[in-house]
């Protein structure tokens with residue numbers, strides 16, 4: 537564990553990008569990863585039916601960031617994949633994001649044009665100049681009935697909080713459409729890596745200047761590290777300061793309990809992801825992985841997602857209280873020299889994948905700008 541220039545805690549997006557960038561500069565990089573695999577929550581594998589499956593939930597790459605798109609294309613061949621999600625609402629199946637079909641199906645309307653849909657939204661929405669929370673954000677766009685049917689209970693199941701207890705930004709992740717577009721995302725680039733994310737991470741980390749220690753908890757080995765130039769920490773920021781007497785308040789995270797069922801049938805559902813926004817079941821959604829990339833198999837497996845308090849932290853919980861607690865940790869983090877906090881858990885930000893790539897690339901550029909050309913974006 538000696539003679540490394542750069543030490544990185546965590547082999548997810550942030551850690552792997554920084555490792556790749558520093559290794560390319562000729563630095564010796566050590567990655568310390570607690571889990572028994574690389575790729576963080578993007579980790580995927582072929583299951584018993586030969587279906588490429590994500591261990592920690594579906595990961596759909598989408599971006600408008602040319603620089604990030606160029607960057608990820610160096611490490612994988614990507615095929616276009618427009619993600620679509622449907623939701624079971626009452627006894628009906630509708631597209632989410634809300635679009636013309638959603639409204640016509642649920643309300644037996646006969647909306648045909650964008651203008652008619654805009655009129656419907658205008659009649660039904662409850663306007664807020666500047667939505668202060670998730671509830672106001674949804675009411676402002678679609679009004680109370682759709683809020684109750686599609687957002688209120690899903691959010692409670694996902695966060696154990698109602699939308700009013702969360703920042704507007706959480707609910708604003710999903711657009712509302714005045715047309716028939718049923719894609720989940722609107723970005724220019726929407727794609728999946730051929731052969732999966734794990735393979736892409738192997739390529740990102742292929743430089744022989746990078747050494748990866750799996751199954752290793754940084755906090756158990758930190759005394760054995762020699763001198764280094766910089767340390768990048770990508771885990772939960774409050775864990776880093778677990779022994780700091782001044783920082784006692786814990787940050788909230790949400791985890792997911794993934795319950796997999798192997799089924800002796802070709803398909804279970806008509807789409808990769810089906811959301812259950814009602815109260816009648818406890819899970820938020822069911823993912824059938826074989827739909828991604830139209831994988832063929834006689835059998836299938838499905839994964840029900842139950843969001844829970846305990847377990848590995850996946851989601852920061854964006855609201856004012858947690859932001860205040862995070863600010864205390866951040867102030868402590870800023871006092872450290874040559875230690876950098878990067879990524880979703882260390883920055884306590886609900887980054888999408890492309891934002892995590894961008895964040896790591898920007899940090900690298902900011903630190904090393906003297907020697908390097910910026911990856912544009």
Ligand code: UDP
Nearest residue numbers: 632686687688690691694706707709811813
């Ligand atoms: N959401 C909802 N109903 C849905 C889908 C999403 O209320 O059918 C809300 C919910 O609060 C969720 C947020 O919108 O946490 C963002 O959804 P997204 O699909 O982006 O969540 P992720 O895929 O990151 O879990």
